[in-house]
Amino acid sequence: MALSSQRAFTSATAVCPWKYQVFLSFRGEDTRRGFTDYLYKQLDWRGIRTFRDDPDLERGTDINPELLTAIEKSRFAIIVLSTNYASSSWCLRELTHIVQSMKEKERIFPIFYDVDPSDVRHQRGSFGAALINHEMNCGEDVEEVLGWRNALKKVANLAGWNSKDYGYDTELITKIVDALWDKVHPTFSLLDSSEILVGLNFKLKEIDLHLDTNANDVRFVGIWGMGGMGKTTLARLVYERMSHNFEGSSFLANVREVCATHGLVPLQKQLLSNILREKNIQVYDAYSGFTMIKRCLCNKKVLLILDDVDQSDQLEMLIREKDCFGLGSRIIITTRDERLLVEHGIEKVYKVMPLTQDEALYLFSRKAFKKDDLEEDYLEMSKNFINYAGGLPLALKTLGSFLYKRSRDEWKSALDKLKQAPDRKIFQTLKISYDGLEEMQKKIFLDVACFHKFADKEEVIEILDSCGFVGTRIVIHVLIEKSLLSVSNTCLSIHDLIQEMAWEIVRQESFDEPGGRSRLWLHSDIVHVLTNNTGTAAIESIVLCLCEFEVAHWNPEAFTKMCKLKLLKINNLSLSLGPKYLPNSVRFLEWSWYPSKCLPPSFQPVELAELRLQHSKIDHLWNGIKYMVKLKSIDLSYSENLIRTPDFTGTQNLERLVFKGCTNIVKIHPSIASLKRLRVLNFKNCKSIKSLPSEVELESLETFDLSGCSKVKNIPEFLGEMKNFSKLSLSFTAVEQIPSSIIPLIPSLKEIDMSGISMRDAPSALVPVKNIKPPRSWHSFFTFGLFPRNSPHPVSLVLASLKDLRFLKFLNLKDCNLCEGAIPEDIGLLSSLMTLNLDGNHFVSLPASISGLSKLISITLKNCKRLQKLPSLPSNRRIVLAVNTENCTSLKILPYAPMCNGVISIKSVNCISLVEHQGSNSIIYLMLKKSLQEIPRSRGYFNIIIPGSEIPDWFSNQSLGNSVIETLPSEFNSKWMGFAFCALFEPTYLKQHSKYYALHGLSNTFLGPMIGISVHNLASDHLWLLVLSKFSFLGSSMTHENYWMEKCGGPIQFCVGTPYGVREETFVKKCGVRILYEQDAEELNRTMKQYSNRMNSFYEDVTDCDFDKSDRVLNMVRRQI
Template identity: 50%
Template sequence: MAFMDTENASSSSSSFPSSSSTPGWKYDVFLSFRGTDTRKNFTDHLYAALSQKGIFTFRDDEKLERGTFIAPELLSAIEDSRFAVVILSRDYASSSWCLIELAKIVECMEKKGLIVLPVFHYVDPSDVRNQRGAFAEAFVKHQERFKDKMEDVYTWRAALTQVASIAGWDLHDKHEAKVIEEMVRKILGKLNSTYSVIHKDLVGINSRMEEMVNLLAIGLNDVRFVGICGMGGMGKTTLARLIYKKLHYCFEGSSFLANVREESKKHGLVPLQKRLLADIFLEKNIDFLDVQWGINMIGKRLCHKRVLVILDDVDQLDQLEALVGERNWFGQGSRIIITTRYQHLLIRHEVVRVEIYKARKLNDDEALHFFSLKAFKKDYPLEGYEDLSQKVICYAQGLPLALEVLGRFLFRRSVDEWESALCRLKESPERQISDVLKITFDGLREREKNIFLDIACFFKGMEEDHVVNILQALYDKPKIDIVVLLEKSLITISFGKFWMHDLLQELGKEIVRCESPEEPGRRSRLWLTEDVIHVLKCNTGKEVVKSIFLDSPPRKEERLNAETFSKMKNLRLLKISNVHFPQGLKYLSSELRFIHWDGYPLESMPTSFEPEKLVELIMPCSLVKGLWKGIKSLERLKLIDLRDSWNLIETPDFTKVPSLEQLILQHCTRLSKIHESLGELKRLILLDLNGCKCLKSLPHKISLESLKVFILSGCSRLKTFPEIVGNMSCLLELYLDGTAIEELPLSVERLTGLIKLDLSGSAIREWSRTFPSNNLKILSLSGCEALLSKSSNRFFNFPLMPRRSTCPMGMLQRSLSGLCSLTQLDLSYCNLQAIPDVLGCLSSLTELYLMGNNFVGLPKSII
């Protein structure tokens, strides 16, 4: 069987999967003995030897009141033990208590496979078996005392005969120390063989066990802390339990403290400290008053003892500080294992990163095997259930908890019931699963919860940088919150994108749905098409709505009531499309940070809209003619994207938009006027005017000191390039292809960082004498026939060019020779009659395009 967490007792009907032939037990050994005969000698020495080897042994407390009826806790301890060592001493049978124990031991031997190991403590085994001598005398007294309960006496006789018939250890003529050593070795051997059986029945556990054992490095004589971290339901507890069962005998003492989070919350830390000491020293009456006293006792009593301690499901640093605070609390060779959902706890407690094991989810093959064991009691799905099983595997995404819960729920159900259950899962997750996953969420700060819900509802799978920018607009400096979510395994960042387990995403969405199960307009976040349409059509939105994010637009254009926006005064994120407001739009929340409105249906933004907190405005294919009139203060606005907005005529005044980093106006085919303030945007990184075919002019001067990419491709009516004022060395890419620009100004010498220049299909006739060339790597002159016409007397006219050299080919030769960094050159469709010999001097060139020319040979230098 696969493994799963047991961090929440209510999450599963059993602790963790184990083989039916080897049920779990609480104690390794139960000692049955006559206290007056052996407690202070043989039994005491045997108990100490078992404890020293980490064999968890139950020995009844001599202070328990003896009477006719045995204490229930002793009978329970027998049931929960793997071995029973029966020390048959001279007066053993004289104790009805011992005989009741013995009868229970025989019962468990027959029904539960309890292994019984008898020790004949200086008595003849045949006397015990046949009840002679002292044993006969004892039963005579029992018959007199229990004459009304003779059935019990007969049961005791039979039990004694049966146990005495088992091969055991006879202390006659043997050293007790040797016998004890042999017994301990035998018990350890049987325990180890039992563990290996368990491992075979745990899907995927062997490789994980091996990784953990390697990390623990048992052979080294240091004190080592090792953490097992991961999201809830991943199998951390099960892995820790198996490690404990496999290795605890290697230590002088051991303790497994389960559910530390829950126990400390209910009862505090002192009971956990007491249990830790009681487990290791096997003392029941350890007592102290407060946590500090417990810290002192743990540090002093364990510092010379080689121990194995496992703290399961830790969620607070004070739990670690109270139970395993310092390495010097423990003797050399000790190992401390901590399971937690919070990786940073381990780091704060100086558990170095190389000693942290991240729990791995089951792969698809392991998941199918495990699920089949739960759902079909087989290693594979039943016929007719194969596809349905694969849907469950896809849903669970390797989470053992989900596979366990769903497998048990679907056991012996029909195909129709399976399909119904899977359909129901799409609406809401199983409670047993979500309860375990929600534990971590409940432990978050309020801001961390909000960011988790935002990612779950809107941002899963989106680019990290983009999401961080949005979150930065919503929450001041959210970096630490994101790190916390990463450390608590609630989110991941992979290949530059935000991700989370599907079940965690479902949990987040379910939390939001539960804010108002019946009315979406009372929820903080809306993402389902039907919910958004309902709210906007029925005017049910309230102030509680903070975000509307519609990734799947309605199939048909919806005519909605814009009045509902006037109620959503706290709206911060808005992403919708394919909607129409017949009465217009009079109000949008001033709290908006992010607007993504595909096909915005109106000619302008509402006049009352004061978007002082707006960071991104994305409205592709809109009907807008102008964004706003006059000057508006948008101090935080970083992105304007109006691509394919064919009605746009002019850009607004950018005077008070100082933070703008991207302006995308590509294919705004009616755009004819760019406001002069554009040239003063100091933080602008991308300016995209691709396809603005009605654009005739740009601001006369530009000082865009942060600009990296400038795209004027397809601006077929643009004839002049603006003067460059100040430092524009950041510009890396300049696209002038398809423009009507014939000449570049002398100020292009300021573009010293330019790497790519595209002049293909342009009207360029002259490249200024002072154009920088040292860094240029990509140059496209495709279709620039005007450059090679004889009327272009100053083509590529660098200072080194002789004034008398008016041959276009000669000028091309001389100009290209200065491009020492050029890696890609496109001279296609330039009507070249010959290929410039200078190409052979371009040592960095890797790509050369010459198609569509009239040359008949290649220069020798080309090699």
């Protein structure tokens, strides 16, 4: 639908076949030097191509053939009927030919200039006398004169203008020109006749919303996007569609190029000339030019396009402020640089996006085959070219035109060539943005394009800062503004053709020898250079990240000549020999599986900022003291040969030390205790460490991780203030007591993990629990520690007050032997808590105040086999909330969590009492009822998995196997709200396997979101219910009617499979789906009456499940503290 309407739009905007827009017919002696001359000039100024005969043309009895051709090639005719018009046989023959040639209505426009229309119609006055005179003239053919009379009658009956209705000729001419402009405007275009307009319907609608021509204000609108995206074409179309609605208009093309060559003055002259209708405007300099623009246009309603702006002074000297133009004016700026728009205060900005796959296919077909569809024999190669273009109109047009009428062999050759070097036209167009960068910006851009595509933005900034770049963060932001980079989900991205342009720039540094280039990233180039020792001082960066582990044999001397190397990153490579030399210029060194026991003795990296040697064979880093004042991070994770840490005396600026998984490290150098800038200290799973320094002064420390250090019994006393301390992990250590210095740090902690730790001797006062007065704060709790389920001292613990942990984000109390009442009511005051792990404990219920955890996104209660009911869950969700009650075999009460605009996921695998108490259908129906109440206003979804053996009959469309087909409504504004899906899993093969399954909604033209759930260890059949709003299913695309009509209406296959496809066996017995409408709530209520006895009791349990009490408890707790 969208594509067909696009094609209609393309044909509608095609260039007209007329040579002239208007033919002027008039009596020269009456109006040539006055009215007609001024009318002609105004038509010409508005760009309306008008034919006016030569005043010196010798007139005879016959019309010149050129004149007849001009009439036939004209779209419209204006006939100025003046006093002596009929006295000229020439004019009458001209008139008759016009009437015969232009039989269609509304092509002839008469102007009754100082004559009465009735005199022309009834041929009285001067017109009657003239015609009688022609009849009396023996030289005139009587039949011809009769034709003249008929022609005059026809013209006199047409709608036109009477000069007597206007006070001044200028007023009349303005009306005439405006009316003709409205007529001729749709018939011609600024665009080339071969231009194919694809993907512009929706874009034009979006820009129209920004322009809002009905508003009586002055608006600046930006059109922003990377080069070749079609910004200029879009601006030209807007100009053509709208310019006739303004008092004046001007399209300033190629502002960047004109300014670079000739400066601003020619543009100012063009702007003034176009709008003021003056050809010889004098502008002496840019400042006087702007003054003239403001003075002359401040009261005019104008349309102005500034195309391809790249400097702020262009905006300052051409448009500057809104008060420079009259009310109703619209100024459009196209640019590759978003920052220019921001600096100029332009808030209404439209970002031009690449063409969709369908749009790209159509455009390429029109260029490569001159028809709408691809040729079958060229289908696969066409797809390769289309994928290469990445939706960039410039690339699709260029490549398609180049391939037109070429053989398959030539196509294949062209495709092979593109793999080696980009098309020259595309490269030069895109390189314009690169050429406008500063030197530092160019280097950072090339680094990102060559090494960091799809990498996390913050990590890239950290790496580039380490490489010595200054102001990396702001430079990356500038590159984003200039459309060279983009950010998607915190990761840097770059269009494939922009990246290829960057690669070509680097390749041109040394065509034949990669060793002469500044950056190496291709596997083959790196192997060539490091095997043949062809490296030079030109090399600044080498990055080799292999997807699969590989063995190689490089020259140990390969790095000898690379004296300017700053970035060296090698991953997943095994070498038989390590390097004998590494450049001292290196600032960032990452080399996983580093092959040597130590770094080269000659390596003195005074510039080194980051050292990452994961999985290395290093047994020690260096001997003695090494001064590296710029070194901020060391990561030797999983270097199992490492037996000791180095002396850190010379590296006092260290911020991050990671020795995770270094299982043989024994000795910790005491100098680690005085690293005052250290933020992260990670010894996770360093199982051989027995002791740490007794005291440390790490005032900047944020994260301290000793989890898995099973031989560590004591942790250091922390000296000094540690204002940023936020994460402490001591899980599965042998720690017996928490130092007193930890107590003041408790309020700032955001994450605590003390699971699996125990005391050697439990104080007798803790046994039994019923005789213990609960501690007043966590201070006392930390003194005694936690008791895991497998502790030799199975003592039940009562947690102390949690009120001091308002910044805590993660709380893990797994296997801590917590019984009923052990968790205090004030847990609801943990306003920052995001995840709560209570797996494997023995309580029967949870405090009602849990509903107050407004930021909670995950609560897990696996294997809490005594748990019988849950309180109400946090409401007013805007994010995900996952509840896992797997293997809670005593659970009977399960509350509903409101969706709002979030995602609710409840996993109640093997909760047999839940189903025995209520029945799976009862639970499904209740969840459906609650969901139907919310789904009209929700942009989220709800899903739950519970034991069950049969999909409810309410799901009208059911199918055996892992998929079911449903037809979505074809009307965009239909009253469907979403859909409900139910799958029946069988347990046969899932007891020994754990798999993640996702629901796919797909058709030939649409791929819906994948919504998944992990399924494993099922003791019986289970039902998976998913209720999804249409907003969540369709995303932002559903707001666009054309997209909906083309993509979404019709059959959709709902299929359960792995995220990587549906071919793998899924162990799904049956699926059911139902499209949800407003009236379904009533039908569901009727269905639920079949289960009224169970539902009533269950619903009462749920609604009475302390929903209101939770608020009362929280208020009571707040009053107490």
